[in-house]
Amino acid sequence: MRSFSTIRRWVRPVLHVVLCAGGLALAASCQQEGGAPADPGETPAVVVEPDGTVHVPAMTVPVSEFLSPEGQTHLADHLYANRQAESVKLVDGVPAYLRGYMDRQSELYPVVKTDTEIAGIHVFDYAPEEGVSAENKRRVLINLHGGAFLTCWPACAELESVPIAALGGIRVVSVDYRQGPDHRFPAASEDVAAVYGELLKTYPPENIGIYGCSAGGMLTGMAVAWFQKHDLPAPGAIGIYCAGSAPPVMGFGGDANYTTAAIGEARAPFPAPEKAATDGPVYSPMLYLSEVDARDPLVAPTTSDEVLSKFPPTQIITATRGFELSSAVYTHSRLVKLGVETELHVWEGLFHGFFYNPDPPESRDAYNVMVKFFDEHLGK
Structure with a gap:
């Protein structure tokens, strides 16, 4: 371990x-x-x-x-914040630099939030302040928040759910799934499956969408693989944002481990690793995944054509300075090769989780493609 x-x-x-x-x-x-x-x-x-x-x-x-003026400022602020210990300090469970984004989202995107449980799992249940739209009465989205399977509840749940619920006129259920250091894989997959199974009693599977950013994006792919193993129907569509579904052996993997660290996060790149073993298990440095083979299809669905070929329509969102870029691009290429309906959106000049800040126009563009994707695929 x-x-x-x-x-x-x-x-x-x-x-x-x-x-x-x-x-x-x-x-x-x-x-x-x-x-x-x-x-x-x-x-x-x-x-x-x-x-x-x-x-x-x-x-x-x-x-x-190519960035908007607001996007340029957002990038500079992000890089500066990552050099300041105070900006990443947790205050009431929320990283300090995220609090302003949360407050701004609440101004722009009014929602009603219900703190409740589904199937015994703690969730936040969001609805637009003016109510769910008529066309979405029989649709629901499940959000799986980011945070490296260690943190960022409730901040990332709020930041990923609020604009989508408001702009999409749709109910969004954000799952407070179990994380490290107290829990290990497959605890989070089990929690998502429990919530999904309960929602299946109200919504047909083709009317349920699942999405998340960073660890939540990884978990979205992991959940679909888990559903397959446990004979649950596939959801109508999924969004893998700020992530991919490749083995997380070191970071998210690929060129982006080295090309994006300085320009996206103001830090030194990972050290170049030794060649990974071709046989036997390999392990992720992520605590939550430290006891499972990182190449297990339940962790990294791209390692199994059988699993990946059964994915529902999948939207992938990343950015050229996002340290997940390579994993996102690789996941998209594998889905395309297997004939899965998929789309990839890459934002120029921005970084991991850039759309948490609602003010740059690039963030609003990202929200719009998310809302449009689920509107076009749920219930079809």
């Missing part, structure tokens, strides 16, 4: 960078090929190893010119 300190390093790696030539860089990239220090007057060389590993020299990455 991984230590809790190891998990904390994975959830929010230390905000330490190696300064080289005035920029962010890996230590190895501060040298030219052959190990000689780079001449300050020369352009540092890109070093390529025989296996394709690339050592990237220090570089400056400006804010994308």
Whole structure:
């Protein structure tokens, strides 16, 4: 089992960078090929190893010119906040920097929230202040909040549910599923299945949608695999946001582990790992998943064509600076190959969970594609 300190390093790696030539860089990239220090007057060389590993020299990455002015400010604020201990401090269970987003959402998107239980599982049950629309009376969405399977209830539940309930005119049930450090896989999948099973008594499966961001996006895919194993019908549609369904062996995996850390989260990239074993179990540094093979299809559905081919219509949302980008893109490519109806939306210049802030127009655009997707697929 991984230590809790190891998990904390994975959830929010230390905000330490190696300064080289005035920029962010890996230590190895501060040298030219052959190990000689780079001449300050020369352009540092890109070093390529025989296996394709690339050592990237220090570089400056400006804010994308394709972002709206509000989006540019949002990115700068996010990067700055990630360097401040006070901004990530929990206050009444809510990271300090998220509180302003919650307050702003409540102004823009009025809802009625009911604190209750479904099938013995604690949930927040949201409805638009003016009531559920006529076309959505027989539809419901289940939200699975983010937080690395460790935290972010109720903050992420609010931020992911409130705008969708209000803009979509639909009921949204956010599940307070069991997380680490007190619980391990498959506790969260079991909780989602319990809530889903109870809602099936009121709604046909094709009228139920499930979505979540980050850990909640991972859990959305995991839940669909769990439903298959336990003979529950597939929901009408799902949204895997700020995540993918690939094995979470180190971070979310792929190139994005290394290309997005500095420009999306103001932190150093993960260290390059040793080659993963091709046989036998491999484990995620996430505490909740520390006792299960990260390649188990119930954890990473992309590892099983049989499981993934039975997925319902799936929407994937990510961003070019999101550390989940590679997993999201890979999951989409696997779904396409297997003939599953799927769509991928990638927001330029933004980062993991960017749409928690409701003010940038890019966030409203993301809400709109979410609402449209479920409106087009639920009950069809």
